[in-house]
Amino acid sequence: MQRKWMFTFILLVVGFMVAVQYNTVQQPSERDTRDIWAIRNELAKERKLHSELLTEVRALDETLDKYNASEEGNKGQALLETVEDLRQQAGITEQSGPGIVIDVVPSQESVAMGTPLHEISPELLTRFVNEVNRFKGLDMDIDGKRVTALSAIRDINGQTTVNGLPVTIPPFQIKILSPDIEKSEKLYNFLQSSSILDDFYLDDFILEINEPENNVKINGRSDQSENRYLKELPKGG
Structure with missing residues (x-):
């Protein structure tokens, strides 16, 4: 008998948790009221940022490949070219x-x-x-x-x-x-x-x-x- 009541109590707890989770999903505390164009604009901004990050990663990969492909005597020249690129990006050079x-x-x-x-x-x-x-x-x-x-x-x-x-x-x-x-x-x-x-x-x-x-x-x-x-x-x- 005690085991039966214990089992019933566990089922009640599980049922309560499922009901709470279902209610939370159906009625979110903060509703997204943006229209489709606002969401599309936000998505476009995220895609643009993603594209810019990919461009930066690609540039870094190219620099790394240049170092790896250079012979020992040319690595110094590759480093100088990288430094010059960084100087231009920093606005130091005319x-x-x-x-x-x-x-x-x-x-x-x-x-x-x-x-x-x-x-x-x-x-x-x-x-x-x-x-x-x-x-x-x-x-x-x-x-x-x-x-x-x-x-x-x-x-x-x-x-x-x-x-x-x-x-x-x-x-x-x-x-x-x-x-x-x-x-x-x-x-x-x-x-x-x-x-x-x-x-x-x-x-x-x-x-x-x-x-x-x-x-x-x-x-x-x-x-x-x-x-x-x-x-x-x-x-x-």
């Missing part, structure tokens, strides 16, 4: 290629009304950089200051700076390099219809976007990058 030049100038209305010239705010410059970074593989400098993923655009003592260097009051130029002329044309068309033009106009500035060119030159970073983790091994070590 570069040239297809791109566009943008003249940042005061608006005609502000000049006609005698509005005092003023500098561009860090927030506006940051919005511009974020807008351009919708396109991948670009290199940029703002007023001769190289902009990379590690660059800081901020206010220092009331002055807008890029990499700690002050940005002059307009007019000045923004230069953007693309991998090829076709991507420069896409960027040109994108910026022509971008709302960032209105953002600059509201701050009394005009972006004069020149047509793509085959040979645009941008500066390398003039500031020194800080090395926090790499340590030089002792000679012979």
Whole structure:
């Protein structure tokens, strides 16, 4: 008899757990209210990120294959080439290629009304950089200051700076390099219809976007990058 009651009690516990689990599945605590297009956009972002990661992994695999295929005497050359690629990615070296030049100038209305010239705010410059970074593989400098993923655009003592260097009051130029002329044309068309033009106009500035060119030159970073983790091994070590 005692065993029968024990068996009945176990069945009740199991039945209760199954009922709770079923109720949780049927009535989730937080319902996903996104429509199909929001889900598709989210999926597209994840696919884009996945593609970028695969590209980076492929590039690293190619570098490793280059080292493995090199003879002992050529490994030093392969290492130098890798270092040069990293210097370019870090924005240390001067570069040239297809791109566009943008003249940042005061608006005609502000000049006609005698509005005092003023500098561009860090927030506006940051919005511009974020807008351009919708396109991948670009290199940029703002007023001769190289902009990379590690660059800081901020206010220092009331002055807008890029990499700690002050940005002059307009007019000045923004230069953007693309991998090829076709991507420069896409960027040109994108910026022509971008709302960032209105953002600059509201701050009394005009972006004069020149047509793509085959040979645009941008500066390398003039500031020194800080090395926090790499340590030089002792000679012979």
